[in-house]
Amino acid sequence: MPELPNAETYKRYFDATSLYQPIREVDVNHDYVLGSEDGDELSADALADALHGQEFSTGRRHGKYLLSTLSDGRSFIMHFGMSGSLNYFKSDDDISKFDRVLITFNNGYHLAFHCPRVLGNVYLFDNDEAFLTHKNIGPDVLRLGWEGFNEILAARRGMIKPTLMDQHIMAGIGNIYSDEILFQTRLHPETPANALDEAKRRELFNATQRVLNAAIDCDANPKKLPNDYLLPHRIDDEVCPSCGEPLTSKEVGGRTAYFCEREQERLEP
DNA sequence: AGGACGCCCTGTTCGC
DNA sequence: TGCGAACAGGGCGTCC
Numbered sequence: 001m002p003e004l005p006n007a008e009t010y011k012r013y014f015d016a017t018s019l020y021q022p023i024r025e026v027d028v029n030h031d032y033v034l035g036s037e038d039g040d041e042l043s044a045d046a047l048a049d050a051l052h053g054q055e056f057s058t059g060r061r062h063g064k065y066l067l068s069t070l071s072d073g074r075s076f077i078m079h080f081g082m083s084g085s086l087n088y089f090k091s092d093d094d095i096s097k098f099d100r101v102l103i104t105f106n107n108g109y110h111l112a113f114h115c116p117r118v119l120g121n122v123y124l125f126d127n128d129e130a131f132l133t134h135k136n137i138g139p140d141v142l143r144l145g146w147e148g149f150n151e152i153l154a155a156r157r158g159m160i161k162p163t164l165m166d167q168h169i170m171a172g173i174g175n176i177y178s179d180e181i182l183f184q185t186r187l188h189p190e191t192p193a194n195a196l197d198e199a200k201r202r203e204l205f206n207a208t209q210r211v212l213n214a215a216i217d218c219d220a221n222p223k224k225l226p227n228d229y230l231l232p233h234r235i236d237d238e239v240c241p242s243c244g245e246p247l248t249s250k251e252v253g254g255r256t257a258y259f260c261e262r263e264q265e266r267l268e269p
Numbered sequence: 270a271g272g273a274c275g276c277c278c279t280g281t282t283c284g285c
Numbered sequence: 286t287g288c289g290a291a292c293a294g295g296g297c298g299t300c301c
Contacts, residue, residue: 003294032278064295082295083280098280118278119295158271167296176294222294254273256292276297283291 002064002080002120004142004172005215010078010086011061014068014111017088019058021105023051033100033113035079035121039134042124050124051076051103060128062140063171067128075128081119087112141172142212149205153193157269160196161189162253164208173208175255176222176231177215181207182259183230188266189250189257195267234258 002010028034028044036042037050054070061067066078078084087099088111095102099112101122113122125131139148152170156163163169164178173181182189184207185200196204211229218224222231228241239246240260249258 006294030278080295081278082293084295116278116280117293117295121296156270162272174294253271254275255294271301273301274299276299277295279293281291281293283289285288285290 002082002084003174003177003215003220004061004064004140004212005177005218005220006080006085007061007064007066007172008216009220010080011059011066013086013088014056014059014066017109018056018103018105018111020055021107021109023054023103024106025104026051027102027104028100029097029102030100030115030118032118033115033121035077035123036134037124038126038130042122047101047122047124050074062128062132063137063167064174065131065137065171067131069127073127075123075125075131077123077125077128077131078113079121079123081115081117081121083117084113084115084120087114136168138166138168138170141170141208144170146202146205149208150198150201153196153201153204154198156193158193159189159253160187160191160193160204161255161257163193165253165255172212175257176234177211179234179258180211180215180222180225180230182264184211186264188261188264189252189259191265191267192269195269200267230258230260 026048034042056068059066059068068076070076090109098114098116100115101113103111161178164173185204225231233241240263242263245262247258248261249256
């Protein structure tokens with residue numbers, strides 16, 4: 001599920017459950033989630049050794065990533081792929097086979113990096129900056145002010161939806177929230193970025209902040225968003241909450257976009 | 270730089 | 286009911 005709002009929700013959950021407790025044990029049940037250590041291959045043993053005896057300090061979110069500093073100053077980073085989440089619990093009976101990385105603290109509680117589809121990853125880097133640079137991740141979209149947002153978009157000419165979703169350009173927006181942002185801005189997902197004038201970029205910026213913050217307030221559950229938002233209707237055979245026309249779904253930039261042909265205009269440069 | 274693909278892995282859903 | 290195909294809110298690499 002993880003776009004920025006989900007990552008923010010996990011960050012809060014992580015902060016509320018997992019800080020400043022010594023780590024007793026780390027189990028990895030699927031090597032595929034092992035990302036890298038300073039850019040090099042990360043083994044299950046190396047991860048366990050690196051975490052053993054350490055404590056996490058307050059989490060930070062950058063785009064869709066959750067980062068935390070260990071006692072020794074290094075950064076532990078989680079990315080949730082398409083199906084990842086966090087789960088903190090006490091009983092061994094609650095351990096799931098999808099808990100790809102299971103961290104056990106001295107108090108006996110577990111923090112599970114739960115990731116059924118195994119497309120998530122965990123990383124170890126000397127610090128946050130080294131990781132973000134290595135991955136070439138753009139600025140976090142919620143901390144990107146209007147000036148920065150405007151400057152970045154003004155220099156682009158690709159289709160607006162893939163542009164918003166490109167984590168190297170700005171970090172945090174994924175497939176479904178890009179649909180909502182474009183719906184609220186009344187922009188067709190294939191509109192070239194250079195077809196937007198500054199006023200339209202401002203609208204897009206405002207919608208981005210509004211939508212992501214609303215999603216965080218709804219605990220990143222799109223179904224809890226207001227009924228005049230697109231997302232509660234973002235399934236086949238649903239209609240536009242604004243005009244009642246059937247919604248269109250179409251592959252844009254390799255992902256399925258939902259939008260209203262009637263309400264969302266495709267501007268030309 | 271931008272866009273189209275193919276691919277990564279696995280669980281769920283849909284169609285026959 | 287059963288089985289395989291298609292799809293899923295992630296990202297990466299390659300080719301043109």
